[in-house]
Amino acid sequence: MELTDKMQAFVMHCGEMGSRWGFNRTIGQMYALLLISEEPLSANELSQTLHISRGNVSMGIKELNSWQLIATRHKPGDRKEYYQPAGSIWQMANRVFEQRRKREIDPTLSLLRDNLLDEPRDQQERYAQQRLLEIHDLLEMITEWASELQRLSPEKLSTLMKLGAGVSKILDFRDKLSPKDRTET
Amino acid sequence: MELTDKMQAFVMHCGEMGSRWGFNRTIGQMYALLLISEEPLSANELSQTLHISRGNVSMGIKELNSWQLIATRHKPGDRKEYYQPAGSIWQMANRVFEQRRKREIDPTLSLLRDNLLDEPRDQQERYAQQRLLEIHDLLEMITEWASELQRLSPEKLSTLMKLGAGVSKILDFRDKLSPKDRTET
């Protein structure tokens, strides 16, 4: 497959950013290429276009699958598998957030929970536990909040997002109009 | 400095998570240790407690400084520098999000913007640009939204967070009670 310069630039950029986003260079490139390609691509096409080994592509496919970021397609009379991005950009972002939450937050949260079950033995531990509690509460809020966003329908999500700079206005607004519905602060 | 088992476990865990959070193992350990330690610690104490080289501590301090995560303190009659976490847990989380935004999103956003300025030359590019536009809009929303959250006062932020599962309720609520104030969707 031939890429224009601009497409090439985008694909390479995604490669460079790949590791910052939680996967590696080739996986970033592969996903970028699939995203901007109108037709699904086969493993061989990926390998040739990106100049990476066939084996590496196979690994990458496996990883992208585990992130649920791609779907496999078949063409009639063709034994090859063709790959394309799974779902909308929104869904993709959701998947990435979810995966990252699992890797970056959940393990810490469970360590903190365990830790907080024990009674502190001395002043040093008492202080430490206090800090851990703060972190715990913060992380818990973040995860709860994130899963709430995920449960939200795409339209509502979109409304909320477009609200942008208006979030704080809504809070005031709510407090003014309906004190009885107020969440405890 | 002597650590209890539990404190030790937490510090080591943060080391392991360090790279997932955007810094490396020793920096994760250093920050964790400073967090749970009631007193500010000197570079030597960090080095000895964590069994890492003095030089490494110096690099780590530099990095943590650049993230604005620690503050330097001095004790009267002591030439050493002592370090402690800068600000509250909330502020820490803000800093981390901000830094990560700079590294993980901003570069991509600016590439996308450049790319979208050019006219597509053929169908292939037209399709690709469409996808890039979607990603661009998504990332832009995320950053706008994040900076909105950062501008929010801690109390409001806390309200919003505690709202948790109520976010979607509020959206309905607003639509029902005050159609004239509605944000365009």
Next chain:
DNA sequence: CCAAATGTTCATTATGTTCTGAAAGTACCT
């Protein structure tokens, strides 16, 4: 069943990242 086409695995190699420690730098005493 075979042969051809495709997909997967994994030991080895290549690349990238982090850590150490010795040397150099700085600041402050007397």
Next chain:
DNA sequence: AGGTACTTTCAGAACATAATGAACATTTGG
């Protein structure tokens, strides 16, 4: 100035991660 207490830097060693490609596995049409 020379000495001491501390910090920073950076080349190279140690370690970690990713990529290759040849060997192995699987599928399918005949």
